[in-house]
Amino acid sequence: MIKIIVIDDEPLARMVISEYLQQHHDVKIVAECGDGFEGAKMIQQLHPDLIFLDIQMPKLTGFEMLEILDEMPNVIFTTAFDEFAIKAFEKNAIDYLLKPINRDRFEQALTKFKNRHLNQTPKETSAKIDAVREEETLERIVVKNGSQIKIIPVQQVVYLEAYDDYVKIHTKDGMFLKNKTMSSFEKQLDPKQFVRVHRSFIAKVDQLAKIEPMEKESYIATLLTGEKINISKSGYARLKQIIGL
Numbered sequence: 001m002i003k004i005i006v007i008d009d010e011p012l013a014r015m016v017i018s019e020y021l022q023q024h025h026d027v028k029i030v031a032e033c034g035d036g037f038e039g040a041k042m043i044q045q046l047h048p049d050l051i052f053l054d055i056q057m058p059k060l061t062g063f064e065m066l067e068i069l070d071e072m073p074n075v076i077f078t079t080a081f082d083e084f085a086i087k088a089f090e091k092n093a094i095d096y097l098l099k100p101i102n103r104d105r106f107e108q109a110l111t112k113f114k115n116r117h118l119n120q121t122p123k124e125t126s127a128k129i130d131a132v133r134e135e136e137t138l139e140r141i142v143v144k145n146g147s148q149i150k151i152i153p154v155q156q157v158v159y160l161e162a163y164d165d166y167v168k169i170h171t172k173d174g175m176f177l178k179n180k181t182m183s184s185f186e187k188q189l190d191p192k193q194f195v196r197v198h199r200s201f202i203a204k205v206d207q208l209a210k211i212e213p214m215e216k217e218s219y220i221a222t223l224l225t226g227e228k229i230n231i232s233k234s235g236y237a238r239l240k241q242i243i244g245l
Helices: 013-023 038-048 064-069 083-091 102-115 122-133 182-188 233-243
Strands: 002-007 025-033 050-054 073-079 096-098 140-145 148-153 156-164 166-171 172-179 192-196 201-204 210-215 219-223 230-233
Touching: 002 013, 002 038, 002 140, 013 025, 013 102, 038 050, 038 064, 050 064, 064 122, 064 140, 073 083, 073 102, 073 122, 083 096, 096 102, 122 182, 140 172, 156 182, 182 192, 182 201, 192 230, 192 233, 201 230, 210 233, 230 233
Parallel strands: 002 025, 002 050, 050 073, 073 096
Antiparallel strands: 140 148, 156 166, 156 201, 166 172, 192 201, 210 219, 219 230
């Protein structure tokens, strides 16, 4: 029996999926959730084989919900994304259902899951979702600290710092850890606001107070907070393109 969780803030969308699944006797809906917080809780408790996940939800988007999970489930997205975004899904072999959900397309997605995704590892699923997310510009960052979830608007970020397998997100309210790569952040953050100034640092341009030369064509930046970060030769060149140093 395939355990399924349906996560969508629209009751009608959940009802349609539930109705379509009634035709399949080898599946069972173990939970229906109206937001990402409830969805994350049910996934951790029930360990489903598959989730149907809406992307554009209030409070926590579908992508953001996946970021806070300890285990990555198999996902069929339900989305009203535009054609460009859909191409990103197709390119990375993550299945999706475009709203309003068509029954034939639903059956195709579920069959694809049964034939292929039951043998797919969570790591492969996570990598594909990361590839899709790199198509969008981050407006906020979701971090998890124990059972607490914090949503950080990118406007509050001062700079990012590499820290082993994590990234330290420095804000005016303190520092938070995120299990993500610097290169992923570099691709997702607005390049007019954030610049990779060093292999270990991404700086928010409007937080730079002063830049001073150091040895071997390197530099050091003082931020408005008084903190200092290193700037490499290539990072300085990127800064010059953005702010005309």
